[in-house]
Amino acid sequence: MPNTTAKPTKYSRREMLKMSALAGAGIAVGASGLGTITAIADKLFVSPAENDDKKQTVPFYGAHQAGIITPQQSYSYTASFNLLTDDRQQVIKLFKKWTEIAAAMTVGQEIGSGFSNDWLPPKDTGEAEDLSTANLTITYGLGSTFFRKDGKDRFGVASRKPKYLRDIPKMPGEALDEAYTGGDICIQVCADIQQTAFHAIRNFIKNAIGTAEVKWIQGGFLSAPTGKTGRNLFGFKDGTANRSVKDKSGHQKIIWADSSEPSWMIGGTYMAIRKIKMFLEVWDRSSLKDQEDTFGRKKDSGAAYGNVKEHQEVNAEKLPANSHVRLAKSMKQEIFRRGYSYTDGIDQKTGSINAGLFFISFQQNPDKQFIPMLKLMSQKDKLNEYTKHIGSALFACPGGIKKGQYMAQGILEGSIF
Ligand SMILES: C=CC1=C(C)c2cc3[nH]c(cc4nc(cc5[nH]c(cc1n2)c(C)c5CCC(=O)O)C(CCC(=O)O)=C4C)c(C)c3C=C
Numbered sequence: 001m002p003n004t005t006a007k008p009t010k011y012s013r014r015e016m017l018k019m020s021a022l023a024g025a026g027i028a029v030g031a032s033g034l035g036t037i038t039a040i041a042d043k044l045f046v047s048p049a050e051n052d053d054k055k056q057t058v059p060f061y062g063a064h065q066a067g068i069i070t071p072q073q074s075y076s077y078t079a080s081f082n083l084l085t086d087d088r089q090q091v092i093k094l095f096k097k098w099t100e101i102a103a104a105m106t107v108g109q110e111i112g113s114g115f116s117n118d119w120l121p122p123k124d125t126g127e128a129e130d131l132s133t134a135n136l137t138i139t140y141g142l143g144s145t146f147f148r149k150d151g152k153d154r155f156g157v158a159s160r161k162p163k164y165l166r167d168i169p170k171m172p173g174e175a176l177d178e179a180y181t182g183g184d185i186c187i188q189v190c191a192d193i194q195q196t197a198f199h200a201i202r203n204f205i206k207n208a209i210g211t212a213e214v215k216w217i218q219g220g221f222l223s224a225p226t227g228k229t230g231r232n233l234f235g236f237k238d239g240t241a242n243r244s245v246k247d248k249s250g251h252q253k254i255i256w257a258d259s260s261e262p263s264w265m266i267g268g269t270y271m272a273i274r275k276i277k278m279f280l281e282v283w284d285r286s287s288l289k290d291q292e293d294t295f296g297r298k299k300d301s302g303a304a305y306g307n308v309k310e311h312q313e314v315n316a317e318k319l320p321a322n323s324h325v326r327l328a329k330s331m332k333q334e335i336f337r338r339g340y341s342y343t344d345g346i347d348q349k350t351g352s353i354n355a356g357l358f359f360i361s362f363q364q365n366p367d368k369q370f371i372p373m374l375k376l377m378s379q380k381d382k383l384n385e386y387t388k389h390i391g392s393a394l395f396a397c398p399g400g401i402k403k404g405q406y407m408a409q410g411i412l413e414g415s416i417f
C-alpha cells in the first residue's frame with residue numbers, strides 16, 4: 001500500500017567518521033581530535049538499524065485514532081481481549097492504564113519511568129529500551145459483546161452500541177475457528193520495528209491481567225518500497241485500489257462514521273477482520289495465467305487486464321467474471337484495506353505452510369460496504385480455490401482521543417450513569 005512517509009537523510013556513525021576523515025577540510029585529526037569527532041558523531045548520528053523512518057513518531061492523540069490512515073508500517077500485532085469483570089469501574093481503570101501506557105510508548109518513553117523498586121517487578125518489560133518508536137501506532141476497537149454479552153448489559157452501556165456493530169454473519173465456505181474469532185476489545189499495534197510492536201502489545205497484555213484475558217493474538221508483516229504497493233503472499237500487489245492516505249474527502253465518505261452514530265463514534269470507524277489461510281503450495285503449482293485470472297490483474301505490474309499501468313482505471317468488462325477484482329468492483333462500494341501477511345509454522349496434519357492474509361478493512365458502514373461484498377466473494381470468487389476464511393471479527397473503533405481523556409471514556413461515562 002502507498003507509504004508516503006518522508007525519509008530524512010541520515011548517516012550512520014561509521015559513515016560520518018569516514019566522511020570526516022576524507023573531507024580533507026584541512027582538519028588535522030590527532031589522537032584527541034579523533035576522540036572529539038567520535039563524541040560528536042555519537043551524539044548526532046544514528047546507527048544503521050535506527051535510521052530512516054524508524055525514529056519517527058505518530059501522534060497518539062488527535063481527531064482520529066492513529067493506525068487507520070497512517071501510512072502502513074511493516075509489522076503489526078493484533079490482540080483480542082475478553083473482559084473478566086462485570087464492574088464498569090474496573091473497566092474504566094483498565095482503559096485509564098492503557099491510555100497512560102499508550103501515550104508513553106508512542107513517544108518512546110519507558111513505562112513507569114523515573115520510579116524503580118528493586119523488590120518489585122519492573123513496570124516496563126524492557127525489550128524496547130534501546131529501540132526507536134518506529135512510527136508506533138495503537139488502534140483499539142470494541143466488539144458487540146462489549147455492549148451486550150449473553151443477553152446481559154454488563155456495564156450499563158448497551159444503549160450506546162453503535163448502529164452497525166454485530167457479528168459478521170456466517171458466510172458460505174468459511175471454516176471459522178472460535179480461537180481466532182470475536183472478542184470484547186481489540187488492540188492493534190503497528191510499527192516499523194517488530195520488537196517495538198511486540199513490546200507494545202505485550203505491555204497492554206501485562207497491564208490487563210486480572211481484568212481482561214487475551215482471546216487471540218495475531219502478528220503480521222508487510223514490506224514495500226516507499227511509495228509503492230506491497231505484495232501479498234501470492235506475489236500480487238495488494239492495496240492498489242485503496243484511496244491515498246492523503247485523500248481526506250475520500251476518507252470522510254468511506255472510512256469515518258457518519259453523524260447518525262453515537263457521539264463517541266464521531267471520527268471513528270468500523271474495523272472488519274478476516275483471518276484467511278492461503279494455500280501457498282497449491283498456488284505455487286498454478287500457471288501464471290491461472291494466477292492472473294484469479295485477480296484480473298497482471299502479476300508483475302499490477303495492471304488490470306486491458307491496462308498497462310497499475311493505477312489506470314479498471315474496465316471491469318475486461319476481467320474474468322469470477323475474478324476477485326471484478327466481483328469487488330461489481331458491488332460499487334469502497335472499503336479501506338490495511339491487512340498484513342502472516343506465517344505460523346506448518347500445518348501438522350498436512351505438512352503445508354500455515355500462512356495467509358490477516359485481512360483488515362476500515363469502513364463507515366459495514367452493512368453496506370463490507371458484508372454484501374464478503375458474501376458475494378464467498379459465493380463466487382475464483383480466489384476461494386486457494387483460500388479459506390478461518391477467523392472473523394468486527395470492532396467499532398471510537399474517534400480519536402484528546403489529551404486528558406482516556407480510551408472509551410465517551411462510552412463509559414456520562415448522562416446514563
Ligand atoms: C470482502 C472484502 C475482501 C476480502 C475478504 C479480500 C481478500 C483478499 N484479497 C486479496 C488480494 C487482492 N485484493 C485486491 C483487491 C480488492 N480486494 C477487495 C476486497 C477484499 N479482498 C477490494 C474491495 C479490492 C479492490 C477492488 C477494486 O476496486 O479494484 C487485489 C488487487 C489489487 C488491489 O486493488 O489491492 C488483490 C491482489 C487476497 C489475497 C485476499 C485473501 C486472502
Ligand SMILES: [Fe+2]
Nearest residue numbers: 238324325328
Ligand atoms: Fe482483495
